[in-house]
Amino acid sequence: xxxxxxxxxxxxxxxxxxxxxxxxxxxxxxxxxxxxxxxxxxxxxxxxxxxxxxxxxxxxxxxxxxxxxxxxxxxxxxxxxxxxxxxxxxxxxxxxxxxxxxxxxxxxxxxxxxxxxxxxxxxxxxxxxxxxxxxxxxxxxxxxxxxxxxxxxxxxxxxxxxxxxxxxxxxxxxxxxxxxxxxxxxxxxxxxxxxxxxxxxxxxxxxxxxxxxxxxxxxxxxxxxxxxxxxxxxxxxxxxxxxxxxxxxxxxxxxxxxxxxxxxxxxxxxxxxxxxxxxxxxxxxxxxxxxxxxxxxxxxxxxxxxxxxxxxxxxxxxxxxxxxxxxxxxxxxxxxxxxxxxxxxxxxxxxxxxxxxxxxxxxxxxxxxxxxxxxxxxxxxxxxxxxxxxxxxxxxxxxxxxxxxxxxxxxxxxxxxxxxxxxxxxxxxxxxxxxxxxxxxxxxxxxxxx
Amino acid sequence: xxxxxxxxxxxxxxxxxxxxxxxxxxxxxxxxxxxxxxxxxxxxxxxxxxxxxxxxxxxxxxxxxxxxxxxxxxxxxxxxxxxxxxxxxxxxxxxxxxxxxxxxxxxxxxxxxxxxxxxxxxxxxxxxxxxxxxxxxxxxxxxxxxxxxxxxxxxxxxxxxxxxxxxxxxxxxxxxxxxxxxxxxxxxxxxxxxxxxxxxxxxxxxxxxxxxxxxxxxxxxxxxxxxxxxxxxxxxxxxxxxxxxxxxxxxxxxxxxxxxxxxxxxxxxxxxxxxxxxxxxxxxxxx
Numbered sequence: 085x086x087x088x089x090x091x092x093x094x095x096x097x098x099x100x101x102x103x104x105x106x107x108x109x110x111x112x113x114x115x116x117x118x119x120x121x122x123x124x125x126x127x128x129x130x131x132x133x134x135x136x137x138x139x140x141x142x143x144x145x146x147x148x149x150x151x152x153x154x155x156x157x158x159x160x161x162x163x164x165x166x167x168x169x170x171x172x173x174x175x176x177x178x179x180x181x182x183x184x185x186x187x188x189x190x191x192x193x194x195x196x197x198x199x200x201x202x203x204x205x206x207x208x209x210x211x212x213x214x215x216x217x218x219x220x221x222x223x224x225x226x227x228x229x230x231x232x233x234x235x236x237x238x239x240x241x242x243x244x245x246x247x248x249x250x251x252x253x254x255x256x257x258x259x260x261x262x263x264x265x266x267x268x269x270x271x272x273x274x275x276x277x278x279x280x281x282x283x284x285x286x287x288x289x290x291x292x293x294x295x296x297x298x299x300x301x302x303x304x305x306x307x308x309x310x311x312x313x314x315x316x317x318x319x320x321x322x323x324x325x326x327x328x329x330x331x332x333x334x335x336x337x338x339x340x341x342x343x344x345x346x347x348x349x350x351x352x353x354x355x356x357x358x359x360x361x362x363x364x365x366x367x368x369x370x371x372x373x374x375x376x377x378x379x380x381x382x383x384x385x386x387x388x389x390x391x392x393x394x395x396x397x398x399x400x401x402x403x404x405x406x407x408x409x410x411x412x413x414x415x416x417x418x419x420x421x422x423x424x425x426x427x428x429x430x431x432x433x434x435x436x437x438x439x440x441x442x443x444x445x446x447x448x449x450x451x452x453x454x455x456x457x458x459x460x461x462x463x464x465x466x467x468x469x470x471x472x473x474x475x476x477x478x479x480x481x482x483x484x485x486x487x488x489x490x491x492x493x494x495x496x497x498x499x500x501x502x503x504x505x506x507x508x509x510x511x512x513x514x515x516x517x518x519x520x521x522x523x524x525x526x527x528x529x530x531x532x533x534x
Numbered sequence: 535x536x537x538x539x540x541x542x543x544x545x546x547x548x549x550x551x552x553x554x555x556x557x558x559x560x561x562x563x564x565x566x567x568x569x570x571x572x573x574x575x576x577x578x579x580x581x582x583x584x585x586x587x588x589x590x591x592x593x594x595x596x597x598x599x600x601x602x603x604x605x606x607x608x609x610x611x612x613x614x615x616x617x618x619x620x621x622x623x624x625x626x627x628x629x630x631x632x633x634x635x636x637x638x639x640x641x642x643x644x645x646x647x648x649x650x651x652x653x654x655x656x657x658x659x660x661x662x663x664x665x666x667x668x669x670x671x672x673x674x675x676x677x678x679x680x681x682x683x684x685x686x687x688x689x690x691x692x693x694x695x696x697x698x699x700x701x702x703x704x705x706x707x708x709x710x711x712x713x714x715x716x717x718x719x720x721x722x723x724x725x726x727x728x729x730x731x732x733x734x735x736x737x738x739x740x741x742x743x744x745x746x747x748x749x750x751x752x753x754x755x756x757x758x759x760x761x762x763x764x765x766x767x768x769x770x771x772x773x774x775x776x777x778x779x780x781x782x783x784x785x786x787x788x789x790x791x792x793x794x795x796x797x798x799x800x801x802x803x804x805x806x807x808x809x810x811x812x813x814x815x816x817x818x819x820x821x
Contacts, residue, residue, distance in 0.1 A: 480592075485628040488589050489642035489698060490616030490649065499641070503632025503681075 095120060095237075096146055099281075103150070103245025116244035125237035135423030135455050136365050136394045141309075144337040144363070148281035148309040150245065151177040156271050156305065158184065165269070168299050169194060169514055170262030173203055176269050177282045178247020180205035195262040200255035201296070203264055205248045206287070213253040217287055238339050242283045242313045249285040252298055256291035256319070263297040263514065270336070272306025279308035286314040288324065290350075295323035297513065302328075304360075307335035314342040318350040320374065325353045327512060332360035334389070340366045346406075348374030355512060356383035356412075358393045359524060369398040372406040383412040384508040384521070386528050387420035387452075394423040401429065401467075405436035413444045413508055415501060416452040417528055423455040426471070434464045441471040446478070446504050448529070498529045535737045536607075536706055538563040541598035542762075543580075543587045552595030557583045559762035560598070565706070568734035572748055572773060573741045575759035576781050581741045582625060584759070585710045589622040590615050602706065616642075617649030619705030623695040623712045625741075630682040635694070638682045639664060643701050667700040671727050689720040696727040707731070708739045713747040725750030745773035 100117050128138045156176055161184055165174070174184035188197045188204070197203065202213040209217060250266045270282035288298055302312060310332060318324045332338050338361040346352050356366050370379055385393045399408050414422035424443045445454035458471040478500050486496035505525055512518040541561040544552035557580045565571050575581055587594055590612035600607040602618060610618065630638070644654040655663070665675055671693045683691050692712055699707055709728065713721055729751050732738070740753060748756075748770060756773050758766035760781065766772065 479628075479630075481628045482630045484591055484612065485624065485630070486638070486642070487612035488591075488616055488622055488624075489638075489702065490613050490646035491638075491642050492613050492645060493611070495641065495645065496613075499633050499638070500630070503630065506632045 095124065099146060099149070100244070103241065103283075116240050119240050120237055120244065123235075123237060123240070131459070132367075132396050132398065132425060132427065135425060135457075136396070137363055137392055140363050141337055141339065141365075144279070144307075145241075145281070145309045145311070148279045149277070151271050151280040151282070152274070152277065156269065160305075161269070164303060164305075165267055166265075166301065166517075166520075168263050168265045168517060170260075170264050170297075171197055171203060172265040172267060173205075173250055174267045174269065175248060175250055175284055177271055177280060178268070178284050180208070180248040180250070197264075198258055198260060200258035200294075201260050201264075202251070202253045202255075204251060206251050207248070209251055209253070213251070213255075213289075216289055217249070217251045217253055238311050239313060239341060242285065242311050242341070246283040246285045246311075246313065249287050251287045251289070252296065253287075253289045254291050254294040254296050254322075257293045258291070259294065260296035263299050265299045265301065267301045267303070268310075268312065270302075270304035270306075270308055270310050270332070272304075272333075273308065279306065280304075281309045281311070284310065284312045286312070288314070288316040288326065290316075290318045290322040290324045292320040292322060292347075294319065297325040298327070299517070300326065300328045302330045302332060302338065302340070304332040304336045306333050308333075309337045309339070310361075311339045312341065314340075316342065316344040316352075318344070318346045318352050318377075320347045321349040322347070323351045325513070327355045327357065327517070328366075329357045329517075330360060330364060330366065331357075332364070334360060334362060334391075336361045336364075338364040340364065342366075342368045343371075344369070344379075345371045345373050346377040346379055348376060350374065350377040350379075352377075352379040352381075353511065354379070354381045355508065356381075356395070357512075357521065358383070358385040358387075358395070361391070361393070363392050365394045365396065367396045367398075369400070370408070371400045371402055372408065373402055375403050375405045377406045379406070379408045381408070381410045381412075382508045382511065384505055385412075385414040385416075385422050386524055387414065387422055388417040388528055389420060390418070391420040392423070393421075395425070397424075397426045397428075399426075399428045399439065400431065401434040401437045401439065401464075402431045404434050404464075406434070407438045409439070410441040410443075411508060412442070413446070413505060414454060415446045415448065415505060415525065415528060416454055417448040419449075419451045419453075421453040421455070423457075424473075425457045425459060427459040428461065428469060428471075430460075430462045430464045430467050430469065432463045435466040437464065437467040437469070439467070439469045441469075443471075443473045444504070445473075445475040446501065447475065448478070448501070494529070498526055501525055501529055535567045535569075535603060536563070536565040536739075537599075537601040538588075539599040539601075541584075541587065541600060542596070543583055544595045546593050546595050557762055558587065561759075561762075561764060563757065563764065565737045565739060567737060568732075569755070570732065570738045570740065570751060570753045572753040572756045572770075573739065573759050574743065574756060574773065574776055579759045580762045581759055582710060585622055585625075585708045585739075585741060588615075588708060589620060613645070614649075616702070616704075617646050621699050621702055621704030621707045623692075623699060623707065623709045625710040625712075625714065627683045627686075627691040627695055629684045629686075631684045633682050634678075635680055635682050636661075636664070636678040639678075639698065639701060642698065646702055664697075664701060667697055670700070670730070671697055672723050673697060688715040689717065689724075692716060692720070692724055693727070696724055700727065700731060703731075704736065706737045706739070708741070710741045711743065712740075713742055713744060721746060722750070745777050748773050 126133045171186045171188050174181045252264050268284035273279050416422045426441050428439050430437045443456045454475045456473040509521050538561050542556050543558040544556045640660045673693050753770050757764045
């Protein structure tokens with residue numbers, strides 16, 4: 085703890101003040117300031133923070149400040165912002181942009197949202213959706229909340245100075261066909277201003293028997309720090325397909341924190357794609373809270389130059405008879421480094437648990453690195469838990485086989501790299517997003533030859 | 535068409551220097567257009583090393599000269615050799631999970647066509663050609679939608695090799711123990727597939743332990759490879775003589791086995807082929 089306190093002491097008071105001031109109208113900013121002063125940023129020696137370059141993260145965080153005013157003009161925005169077919173909500177520097185977002189009732193949408201599906205900014209919601217969302221947020225937001233996995237300073241910072249909350253709330257029994265797209269964009273600092281700090285928040289609440297797809301994208305226009313939290317609840321027999329894409333500016337720092345709970349019979353499919361940022365962390369904490377739920381978590385990181393990306397999973401089987409799978413892959417070029425820590429906890433009494441974990445890393449250069457750490461903690465009997473990890477290079481036998489058929493070396497390599505990623509990417513919808521990912525893999529591979 | 539002159543090869547160690555014992559110790563071989571040659575020999579005589587060196591696999595220190603249609607084969611990259619018309623049917627075809635067989639075949643065919651200055655085949659045209667060739671080989675068209683060789687039985691892999699050969703239309707095909715691990719029916723189908731490709735413009739080099747394949751694809755010449763050298767040559771009758779008499783006593787082989795990079799990397803590590811039934815009864819080892 086001493087390390088944590090020492091780190092906390094370095095959080096500039098000016099930064100804390102600027103964040104607290106940002107939410108002056110809300111109830112308990114002092115709670116967060118006090119919590120941060122007492123606990124600080126995470127202890128670098130803790131297992132789940134072991135591979136995260138916390139020093140560099142802290143340095144970038146401390147140097148950044150919330151953007152003064154929304155710093156992007158609509159033309160620039162249109163040039164960079166992807167569209168995925170369904171309704172799109174846009175948040176710039178953590179603030180909801182009504183101007184750039186679709187109106188859910190808009191006639192321009194291919195498929196209008198059905199009644200019972202609400203999307204928008206938390207404060208703009210009304211009725212039971214807003215109450216549910218507020219209740220969820222409140223539960224997750226408490227510093228020592230019972231449902232929260234070990235709390236940390238980044239969560240506290242987001243709670244202290246987080247932006248508007250993007251909410252997707254689907255009423256029981258409602259099925260939404262087209263994907264709901266939540267786009268968080270951090271602007272570049274203007275002139276001599278310090279790099280920008282953005283703290284996006286996303287809340288997804290899928291009601292009993294409801295289903296939807298959500299694509300959550302994080303982009304940025306320049307160096308700076310993004311400290312994002314996403315909170316997800318999948319209700320009884322609910323179904324969520326969630327894709328999270330981190331494609332930030334190459335000099336950016338990104339802290340991603342996703343917390344999910346699934347209830348009885350729920351089905352979650354989650355794909356985490358990490359493409360951008362100089363330093364990034366992709367944390368996912370999943371609690372299986374009701375029996376017979378299925379959660380398939382997968383992820384792909386494409387890293388080059390001196391990028392680092394740390395994927396940290398906490399999967400908590402709290403009740404019997406749930407199934408989870410984790411399939412995380414990384415493709416690492418140049419001097420980049422990918423890390424993976426996959427903690428699976430099977431609680432006392434969680435009999436009938438079926439969990440499988442796979443982490444595979446493909447290194448494209450001699451100086452590329454991958455760390456992999458499966459971490460199974462099984463406190464129940466009668467469970468099935470498997471894990472496997474590999475770090476390797478392109479299979480020479482397969483490569484030669486392709487060359488011997490006349491396929492040029494570059495093409496053979498890109499086919500093999502694509503095949504490595506395919507198992508994760510082929511679950512990505514819509515197809516246009518999948519094609520974009522394959523194109524990014526090709527770019528990475530081209531870079532390897534230049 | 536192919537002229538091998540005093541070819542030697544040693545396995546390179548990790549630092550890239552040649553290990554002391556040579557596997558090929560001076561091979562001379564001439565194959566004319568349309569000719570079918572067979573190479574037989576005991577395990578460890580260098581047969582697979584010869585096919586690896588001819589197709590350009592890395593990991594060997596090579597000297598000597600190989601001319602392919604007059605061009606210096608050893609200075610070409612593996613994919614250039616394929617484009618020039620060289621084809622190797624692998625002893626152990628490689629599994630490539632995640633790469634669809636159809637995508638693989640079409641990419642290969644079009645890469646070779648492009649290199650030869652021919653127009654690429656459209657998806658439709660390719661599919662029609664592939665399906666026709668598959669019917670000849672009694673292959674289920676469903677194989678096109680599976681990953682390359684992944685989960686194929688031994689016999690299916692060998693058929694897939696002959697399918698690739700049919701689609702790529704090589705000038706010279708090297709068949710490395712294409713008959714091993716096949717049951718009688720599969721051997722007949724594969725052999726017919728090979729024989730059908732025989733024409734006055736296409737040469738073949740068949741590496742085998744058994745004369746059975748050579749009954750279907752009758753060779754013009756048979757060579758006996760032993761300890762890295764060709765020690766006997768003759769007509770097709772030599773294959774039967776070898777089966778009767780064995781390779782006989784002679785110079786002991788210097789190496790325990792073909793010390794090729796492929797062998798160590800082969801995941802199955804054995805000749806056992808799972809789904810094609812027992813070895814053909816006539817497929818008795820010659821040693």
